[in-house]
Amino acid sequence: MDATEMFDLTGQVALITGAASGIGLAYAEILAESGARVMLTSRHAQTLDPQVARLKALGLDVAGTVADVSDDAALAAAFAATVAKWGKLDIAVANAGISGGHGITSPEGMIENLPLEKYLDVIAINQHGVTATVQLAARHMIPNEYGRIVIISSIAGLASELTSYAYSMSKAAIQQLGRMAARQLATHNIMVNVIAPGPVYTHIGDGALDKFPEAVKRFAGIIPQNRLGRTDELKGIALLLASPAASFINGAVIPVDGGALTMRVPPKR
Amino acid sequence: MKANDMFDMTGQAGIVTGGASGLGLAMTEVIAEHGCAVTILDRDRGAMAREVARLRGLGYAVDGIEVDVAQFDRLEAAIGAAAEKHGRLDVCFANAGMSGGAGMFTPEGAIETMPLDRYRDVIAVNQNGAFATAKFAARHMIPRQYGRIVLTASVAGLHAEATSYSYGMSKAAIAHLVAPLSRQLAPHNVLVNAIAPGPFVTHIGDGYLQKNPAAVERWAEMVPLHRMASPEEMKGLALLLASPASSYITGAVVTIDGGSSQMRLF
Numbered sequence: 001m002d003a004t005e006m007f008d009l010t011g012q013v014a015l016i017t018g019a020a021s022g023i024g025l026a027y028a029e030i031l032a033e034s035g036a037r038v039m040l041t042s043r044h045a046q047t048l049d050p051q052v053a054r055l056k057a058l059g060l061d062v063a064g065t066v067a068d069v070s071d072d073a074a075l076a077a078a079f080a081a082t083v084a085k086w087g088k089l090d091i092a093v094a095n096a097g098i099s100g101g102h103g104i105t106s107p108e109g110m111i112e113n114l115p116l117e118k119y120l121d122v123i124a125i126n127q128h129g130v131t132a133t134v135q136l137a138a139r140h141m142i143p144n145e146y147g148r149i150v151i152i153s154s155i156a157g158l159a160s161e162l163t164s165y166a167y168s169m170s171k172a173a174i175q176q177l178g179r180m181a182a183r184q185l186a187t188h189n190i191m192v193n194v195i196a197p198g199p200v201y202t203h204i205g206d207g208a209l210d211k212f213p214e215a216v217k218r219f220a221g222i223i224p225q226n227r228l229g230r231t232d233e234l235k236g237i238a239l240l241l242a243s244p245a246a247s248f249i250n251g252a253v254i255p256v257d258g259g260a261l262t263m264r265v266p267p268k269r
Numbered sequence: 270m271k272a273n274d275m276f277d278m279t280g281q282a283g284i285v286t287g288g289a290s291g292l293g294l295a296m297t298e299v300i301a302e303h304g305c306a307v308t309i310l311d312r313d314r315g316a317m318a319r320e321v322a323r324l325r326g327l328g329y330a331v332d333g334i335e336v337d338v339a340q341f342d343r344l345e346a347a348i349g350a351a352a353e354k355h356g357r358l359d360v361c362f363a364n365a366g367m368s369g370g371a372g373m374f375t376p377e378g379a380i381e382t383m384p385l386d387r388y389r390d391v392i393a394v395n396q397n398g399a400f401a402t403a404k405f406a407a408r409h410m411i412p413r414q415y416g417r418i419v420l421t422a423s424v425a426g427l428h429a430e431a432t433s434y435s436y437g438m439s440k441a442a443i444a445h446l447v448a449p450l451s452r453q454l455a456p457h458n459v460l461v462n463a464i465a466p467g468p469f470v471t472h473i474g475d476g477y478l479q480k481n482p483a484a485v486e487r488w489a490e491m492v493p494l495h496r497m498a499s500p501e502e503m504k505g506l507a508l509l510l511a512s513p514a515s516s517y518i519t520g521a522v523v524t525i526d527g528g529s530s531q532m533r534l535f
Binding site: 006007184225230236250251254257 | 447492531
């Protein structure tokens with residue numbers, strides 16, 4: 001059995017939130033290339049539509065739905081559209097997330113100043129949006145007694161990073177969601193696992209990494225390999241967890257961080 | 270990049286300690302199936318000869334060297350021979366391990382009565398043997414600035430299960446080894462991760478599970494999936510961590526336990 005068979009998703013149906021760019025887009029690519037029919041969701045039609053068109057032009061069986069994960073009705077409609085189009089749901093990747101905005105090195109990020117409205121905005125997407133995504137996925141998967149749910153957290157939820165409170169707290173909360181859902185849904189043959197990426201070069205924070213080369217250097221400094229990850233480097237783990245090959249992997253929280261978590265005392269660079 | 274490219278190991282060479290049975294055999298098979306030449310290092314000569322012959326018959330490049338990982342000089346020579354034969358060493362599964370024997374609820378397993386000789390034997394194989402395997406493998410990987418080291422830990426090393434002290438302690442030590450080892454070797458592009466399996470049906474403990482169906486049922490009750498795993502279910506994770514597809518995964522301890530780690534509280 002070669003990898004193509006072990007990880008074959010032919011005939012399966014997937015939904016990925018936050019799929020128009022970055023890590024979510026990489027997931028959409030690898031699942032579609034492995035045979036799945038993939039519904040990409042995003043808040044932004046202007047970024048979603050061109051990516052859906054590009055993947056279709058490559059011969060991949062994908063579609064797009066504009067939905068904000070913090071809008072329960074819109075998210076439910078995206079799931080319903082997926083099942084209406086392809087008849088079922090096998091895989092859900094709860095990926096949509098936003099940056100917490102200011103890091104804690106800026107005054108706005110400090111606990112005493114932190115605007116609670118901004119905090120609530122981040123929790124609404126990164127935490128409530130993921131919870132709603134997992135709930136809807138479970139509802140569609142339970143009757144079929146099969147499912148793979150992949151939650152995208154962050155190492156910011158495993159260790160205290162120089163990033164915002166809201167972001168870190170939301171990412172820790174969804175790890176616990178993953179562990180609890182893994183236990184509860186196992187009896188329905190639905191595996192739930194969590195990927196915790198370290199710094200990966202994406203457009204998060206409206207292109208913050210493009211605008212601030214100092215931030216890139218700073219993130220690279222916390223990685224033993226002294227570089228950020230590429231979105232392509234998240235594809236292998238995502239495919240594993242989405243595929244039949246993950247039949248006994250459940251409730252795992254897997255860092256994909258170039259070793260950042262091993263470095264509590266960062267090296268001098 | 271398609272799945273079959275990401276996981277392609279054509280031209281690579283690997284070693285698997287304890288590779289002639291159980292989880293190690295599944296690791297051997299899956300990397301061989303993806304193009305990697307594999308040298309099995311195992312102390313069970315009969316099982317190794319049988320599996321090497323079977324896998325060669327299927328067209329895979331598999332060799333075997335009889336060695337006990339607790340014998341460091343022979344282990345070093347065996348890893349050297351495997352690397353020399355192929356001119357490279359890309360992948361190392363430090364997998365060889367043994368059961369600790371009696372669990373903590375039996376008199377031989379209770380801390381106050383357990384025989385220290387047995388404890389030392391288990392540490393010598395599970396902990397010291399895995400450490401030495403990683404060390405000798407790293408020597409061959411550093412010069413080529415590429416490598417994948419995968420250690421077999423256990424969920425018994427992450428939580429207090431009713432396994433033996435020696436088994437749980439050796440597996441905790443292995444899970445921790447990932448941190449300093451991955452950090453030190455990352456600049457050489459040698460990535461180090463551990464797999465922490467839950468209950469798999471293997472021949473560990475001289476076929477204990479085959480002889481004790483009640484034990485299989487007891488293990489199953491600890492897993493939300495309510496069953497033990499077959500070694501085949503290890504293959505996807507083993508392939509990911511051994512292949513180029515894991516290029517940004519290092520220092521991770523990945524549980525593969527059907528969710529049993531989530532059953533600690535009511």
